[in-house]
Amino acid sequence: MTFHPDRFFSDALTRLREEGNYRRFADLERRCGQFPRALERCEGTSRDVTVWCSNDYLGMGQHPDVLYAMHRAVDEVGAGAGGTRNISGTTRAHVELEAELAGLHDKEAALLFTSGYVSNWATLGTLGARIPGLVILSDALNHASMIEGIRHSGARKVIWRHNDLADLEAHLAALPAETPKLIAFESVYSMDGDIAPIAEICDLADRYGAMTYLDEVHAVGLYGPRGGGVAEERGLMDRLTVIEGTLGKAFGVMGGYIAASAALVDFIRSFASGFIFTTALPPAVASGALASVRHLKMSQSERAAQKARVSQVRAGLDRLGIPHLDNPSHIIPVMVGDPVKCRYLSDVLMSRHGIYIQPINYPTVPKGTERLRITPSPVHSGTDVAKLLAALGELWSQCQLARVPQAAE
Numbered sequence: 001m002t003f004h005p006d007r008f009f010s011d012a013l014t015r016l017r018e019e020g021n022y023r024r025f026a027d028l029e030r031r032c033g034q035f036p037r038a039l040e041r042c043e044g045t046s047r048d049v050t051v052w053c054s055n056d057y058l059g060m061g062q063h064p065d066v067l068y069a070m071h072r073a074v075d076e077v078g079a080g081a082g083g084t085r086n087i088s089g090t091t092r093a094h095v096e097l098e099a100e101l102a103g104l105h106d107k108e109a110a111l112l113f114t115s116g117y118v119s120n121w122a123t124l125g126t127l128g129a130r131i132p133g134l135v136i137l138s139d140a141l142n143h144a145s146m147i148e149g150i151r152h153s154g155a156r157k158v159i160w161r162h163n164d165l166a167d168l169e170a171h172l173a174a175l176p177a178e179t180p181k182l183i184a185f186e187s188v189y190s191m192d193g194d195i196a197p198i199a200e201i202c203d204l205a206d207r208y209g210a211m212t213y214l215d216e217v218h219a220v221g222l223y224g225p226r227g228g229g230v231a232e233e234r235g236l237m238d239r240l241t242v243i244e245g246t247l248g249k250a251f252g253v254m255g256g257y258i259a260a261s262a263a264l265v266d267f268i269r270s271f272a273s274g275f276i277f278t279t280a281l282p283p284a285v286a287s288g289a290l291a292s293v294r295h296l297k298m299s300q301s302e303r304a305a306q307k308a309r310v311s312q313v314r315a316g317l318d319r320l321g322i323p324h325l326d327n328p329s330h331i332i333p334v335m336v337g338d339p340v341k342c343r344y345l346s347d348v349l350m351s352r353h354g355i356y357i358q359p360i361n362y363p364t365v366p367k368g369t370e371r372l373r374i375t376p377s378p379v380h381s382g383t384d385v386a387k388l389l390a391a392l393g394e395l396w397s398q399c400q401l402a403r404v405p406q407a408a409e
C-alpha cells in the first residue's frame with residue numbers, strides 16, 4: 001500500500017474532531033485602547049466581543065508607556081534587530097532590558113530569549129545536556145516547554161507528583177548524594193491556577209544539594225511588590241538557582257528570559273543553541289517590554305484592580321453555584337468536564353453573548369477536566385462581570401450542568 005500523506009493527515013484530524021479536541025482559532029482584531037473589546041471575524045461576518053481568556057493579564061499590551069516606547073524605538077532604530085545576539089543583533093534595548101530583569105529578580109544577570117517557551121526549552125535543554133550525570137526532577141504538571149527541553153537534553157528525568165513534597169523528597173533521597181540534581185517547577189500553574197510550595201521545595205533542595213529552576217511565567221508582573229513574581233512576594237528569590245519568565249503575558253509584549261548567577265547566565269549564553277542561532281528580538285519589542293517591566297515595578301494599581309475583579313467573578317460564580325477550582329491565584333478555571341460541552345458553551349457564549357472564552361481541552365488539560373479558563377483583568381468593567389455571570393448562569397441551566405450546592409452559612 002502506498003502512503004498518502006494528505007489522507008493520513010486528514011484522518012488524524014477527523015479523529016481529533018470526533019473527540020471534540022480539534023482546535024479552532026478565533027480571528028480577533030484587538031481594539032487598542034478598548035481591550036478587552038475586540039472584533040471577531042467568522043465566516044464573512046464580524047462582531048464585537050469581550051475577551052475573557054487573555055494572558056495580557058493587566059492590559060499592558062495597550063498601556064501608553066509601552067506603546068510610546070515601541071513607537072519611538074521603531075522610529076529611531078527601525079524594525080528588526082538584523083542579526084543574532086552575537087552577530088550585530090545586540091542593541092541598547094536588549095542590554096538595558098537584561099539589566100532590568102536581573103534587578104527585578106535580585107539576580108546577578110538575566111538573558112533574553114525570543115519567547116518563554118524557548119527560554120525553558122533552551123535553558124533546561126542545555127543544563128541537562130551539559131552537566132554530566134544531571135538528574136532533573138520535574139513536577140508532573142510542568143509546561144510543555146519544560147518537558148520538551150528536558151527530553152531534548154537527554155538527561156535522566158524523574159517526575160514527581162504535582163506539588164507533592166513527600167514524593168519529591170522520596171525521589172531526592174533515592175539519588176546518590178554526589179549526583180547533580182535540578183528541581184524544575186512552576187509558581188502559578190497555568191491551567192489549575194494553584195501555587196507551588198516554593199519555600200518547602202527550596203528547603204528540600206538545600207537538604208539534598210539540588211539546584212532549583214522556577215517558571216514564573218504566570219506570576220511575573222502580577223505578584224510581589226515590584227511584580228517580581230511569587231518568589232518575590234514570599235521573599236524567596238535568593239533561594240532559587242534560576243527564575244524564568246515571559247514578557248508576553250502580564251508584561252503584554254513578547255519574549256522570554258532567565259535570571260540567575262552571572263556564571264550560569266554566561267554559560268547558557270555561550271552554549272544554548274536556541275539562544276545562539278536565532279535572530280534577536282526586535283529592539284522595539286525589547287523597548288516595549290522594558291517600559292512595561294519598569295511601569296509594573298512602581299505601580300500597584302493594575303495588580304490591585306486585577307485582584308478586585310478576580311474576587312468579584314469568583315463571588316458571582318459561587319452565588320450561582322457554578323463549579324470552579326478554588327485556588328489562590330488570578331486564574332479561574334470553570335470546570336465543565338466534557339470536551340463537546342466545553343466547546344458548545346464557548347460557541348454559544350461567543351455567538352449569543354459576545355463573550356469570548358476559549359475552551360481548554362485535552363491535551364492542554366487531562367481528559368474529563370475540560371474547562372473554561374477565565375482571566376479577569378483591570379480592563380474588565382463591573383458591567384462586563386455582570387454580563388459574564390448572567391450568560392454563564394443562563395447556559396448552566398440550559399445545558400443542565402451540575403451546580404455546586406450552596407455552602408451552609
Ligand SMILES: *Cc1c(COP(=O)(O)O)cnc(C)c1O
Pocket residue numbers: 115116117118120143145186190215217218246247248249255256
Ligand atoms: C505560556 C507559558 C510558557 C511560554 O511562554 P511564552 O512566552 O508564551 O512562550 C512557559 N511556561 C508556562 C507555564 C506557560 O504557561
